[in-house]
Amino acid sequence: MSLFALIRSDYRRFVALGARRPLKTIFFYQGLWATFIYRVSNHLYYRTPFAPLRKLARFLCQVARKGIEILTGISLPPECEIGEGLYIGHFGTIIISSMTVIGKNCNLSQGVTLGVSGRGDQRGAPIIGNRVYIAANAVVAGKITIGNDVVIGACTVVTTSVPDRAVVVGNPAQIKSFRGSFGHIAYDGMEKDPERLASLTLSDPQNTDSPGVTQPGSPMLMEDQN
Numbered sequence: 001m002s003l004f005a006l007i008r009s010d011y012r013r014f015v016a017l018g019a020r021r022p023l024k025t026i027f028f029y030q031g032l033w034a035t036f037i038y039r040v041s042n043h044l045y046y047r048t049p050f051a052p053l054r055k056l057a058r059f060l061c062q063v064a065r066k067g068i069e070i071l072t073g074i075s076l077p078p079e080c081e082i083g084e085g086l087y088i089g090h091f092g093t094i095i096i097s098s099m100t101v102i103g104k105n106c107n108l109s110q111g112v113t114l115g116v117s118g119r120g121d122q123r124g125a126p127i128i129g130n131r132v133y134i135a136a137n138a139v140v141a142g143k144i145t146i147g148n149d150v151v152i153g154a155c156t157v158v159t160t161s162v163p164d165r166a167v168v169v170g171n172p173a174q175i176k177s178f179r180g181s182f183g184h185i186a187y188d189g190m191e192k193d194p195e196r197l198a199s200l201t202l203s204d205p206q207n208t209d210s211p212g213v214t215q216p217g218s219p220m221l222m223e224d225q226n
Contacts, residue, residue, distance in 0.1 A: 084105070136154045
């Protein structure tokens with residue numbers, strides 16, 4: 001996907017979630033500023049030709065990253081891998097490790113940390129699947145995999161892998177249901193997205209318990225939409 005298409009995909013997530021005024025969206029949503037700087041920096045970081053130019057580009061990328069951290073409180077390193085359609089709806093304190101991988105059409109709320117944890121061969125950062133909703137102040141750390149269509153509730157601490165469509169809450173995280181993130185994630189073409197539709201047929205819309213799953217209290221999810 002081209003740089004322009006990636007930037008547009010991030011903007012279109014805001015439109016899908018209710019933003020109707022382009023100028024207001026561009027000038028007043030700090031999350032969009034942060035994703036724009038990330039997209040440009042990531043493109044320059046990996047695609048600038050010639051070693052001298054590459055070193056200069058990477059230095060400028062880090063300066064831009066630090067500037068947007070100060071301005072928005074959102075840290076998106078140019079080295080990390082983020083799929084199309086990232087939505088960050090609120091100001092700040094979002095910390096993403098440079099080793100993190102984030103899939104397509106994900107939501108990050110304020111206070112989220114996706115960080116490095118572990119020792120030796122087990123040290124690393126999370127791989128986040130597609131259409132994952134991560135609520136406010138959640139922490140996801142370590143060399144783990146978060147499946148597609150997962151919901152991570154507010155203030156949840158996740159240090160082990162999470163299967164597709166799980167809704168997890170608590171510290172440590174426990175699976176509440178397998179209803180998935182379908183009610184939390186909106187993006188262009190989702191009604192015809194074959195991957196999403198296939199996952200939706202496997203979800204648990206009745207919120208029935210799954211065998212062998214520990215059930216904590218009700219999740220406290222925080223919506224991103226303004």
